Each structure stands twice: as structure tokens, then as C-alpha cells.
Amino acid sequence: MSTVKIAAIDLGTVSSRLLCAEMRNGQITASTKRTVITDLGERVDATGVFAPAAIDRVTQACTEFVRKAREFGAQHVCCTLTSAARDVSNGNELLDRLRNLGLVPQVIPGEVEARLTFYGVARDFANERIAVADSGGGSTELVVGRASDGGLELDCAESLNIGCRRVTERFFSSVPPSADELDKAAAWARAQFEPYWARLANRPERLVAVGGTVTTLVAMVHELAVYDSHFVHLRDLTIEQVEDGIDRMRSLTVEQIAQLPGIQAKRAPVILAGAIVVRELMRAGGYGRLTVSENSLLAGAAATIYEAAMSGRTVIGWIPELSSW
Structure with missing residues (x-):
């Protein structure tokens, strides 16, 4: 072909x-x-x-x-x-x-966003039941399932209205925020995630996370002067490393955060809240570490575009409208 x-x-x-x-x-x-x-x-x-x-x-x-x-x-x-x-x-x-x-x-609806992200990520974990989290600016998509030659088996796909931009604007009056604002943001974030994990009788051993927050945290932890997607892809991030990142940023201004190795200046205003979201996601799910993937919705979208263009049918069950030039 x-x-x-x-x-x-x-x-x-x-x-x-x-x-x-x-x-x-x-x-x-x-x-x-x-x-x-x-x-x-x-x-x-x-x-x-x-x-x-x-x-x-x-x-x-x-x-x-x-x-x-x-x-x-x-x-x-x-x-x-x-x-x-x-x-x-x-x-x-x-x-x-x-x-x-x-x-x-x-x-696109949140569930479609979650399915596209899982489809993009799961190809690196064929036949393994995994949890995938895409923590963005306004929402976090969570999916548990397995990818195999027979297609996708999804147990639970959900989109929650919690993300780094939303948490920053809702809880922080300034950056750095007060200790009370940090505590309230963390408590709210954890309360959003706990019901999702509680519904799963059997949680997967592996949590895979995508998005700018987790890739930036890896870059910060390893002090990458120049971002290297090959280094970041499939790198583990422990909850202790996330905690260390929060402690490092919690008393800094946006300008000071932007000076840290691995931080893009335009992401500096929201990365502290993003780290809190990731930490509370891990705490609520009982995960001490997660695997960071560079694959994401875009990879799932690419496969879905191809399927729709070639056959009019897609693995995830959503048919995208396409521009053809």
C-alpha cells in the first residue's frame, strides 16, 4: 500500500x-x-x-x-x-x-479525547493493561484498557475538568501562591481523582502520563538545557521527583521558575499547578511512579485519520471530518 x-x-x-x-x-x-x-x-x-x-x-x-x-x-x-x-x-x-x-x-467530547490519547499511547504497551492520563490545561483524560491485534479493550474512559490552567486561575491569587492556596488546590485536585480510581476494582500496575506538564517535569528533573523528546519518551517519573519539583517551585515567581533548567518560559505560569495535579493524580491512584510518553492524542489522531481516509471506519469508533487539499 x-x-x-x-x-x-x-x-x-x-x-x-x-x-x-x-x-x-x-x-x-x-x-x-x-x-x-x-x-x-x-x-x-x-x-x-x-x-x-x-x-x-x-x-x-x-x-x-x-x-x-x-x-x-x-x-x-x-x-x-x-x-x-x-x-x-x-x-x-x-x-x-x-x-x-x-x-x-x-x-470533540472528552471521551473521544480520552480514546484518541489512549490509542496513541497504547501502541508502545501492546497487550498490557495500562492506565493512561493526559493532564492538560483545562481537563485530564483518564482511560484504563489494553491494545492488542484485536483492537482496543477500554474499561473506563473519562474526562475530568481539572488541569494546570484551570487550577492556577481558580486557586492561585499570585505566583508564588500562599501555603493555604497550595493546600486547597491539592485537596480539590485529589477529590476530583479519587472517585475515578475508586470505581476500578483492579487498577493496572502501570500508569502512563502524557502532556506538557509531565514532559516538562522530566526535563526539569534531568536539567535538560535542550529538550530531547527521545530522552523523555518512556522515562519514569517518581512521586518523590514530582514532590521535589513542587518544593523547588513553590516559593518562586514566574520569572524565577522560567529560569529553571527544562522549563519553557511560556509554561512557567502554570507548571506549579500542573505538578500539583500530577502529584494528586498519583496519590489518589496509589502510584509511586508513572511512565511519561511523548505519544499522545496526535498519534492517536494520525492513526484515526488514516483509518477514516482509507476505509471510513476507525478503531476508536469516532469518524473525524477531514480537509483534503
């Missing part, structure tokens, strides 16, 4: 991402990825609307993404929006701009 070129665009609460991939027989044979921190979810938790500046940032990023996808020769393009877009009343302002770029934007 010939190679098919696809592009997947994912517009999240904190970052906007593009994956351009060559695919053959459902597998990625070559790819490039671009991530821009656009903070689409800025003040969404408080206002329920996209800020004009946030819409402008995402539009600018997507203009570049479309240019790169065209240069790449993408035959099929999918554009998804997640938590922030599910929460706002003025989403059409952004969706109309994306349509003007030639995209077909889709605001």
Missing part, C-alpha cells in the same frame, strides 16, 4: 500542536511535530469565553500550521479542539477563523 501523508492539528487549553506524518499500513513511518504555547484557555474558567488575544494567538499558530501542512503535501487534515472550546460560549468566533484557513474544526 502506498504512503499517505496526513496532518493532525490539536488545539488545547495551553498549547496548539501540529503533527505531519507519512503513514503506511496504519503506521507512522516518518513525522515532524510542532508545538506553540497559545494559552487558548486564558481566563476561560472565570469568564466562560475566549479572550480576543487568545483567539488571535491560535489563529496565528494555525495559519503557520496550514502553511506547513500544505508544504508537506498533506492529503488529509484533521483539526480538533478540546477542553477550553467545550467550556466557552463564543467558540464560533475561533471556529469561523479556522474555517477561513481551509480547516474543518471539530470540538
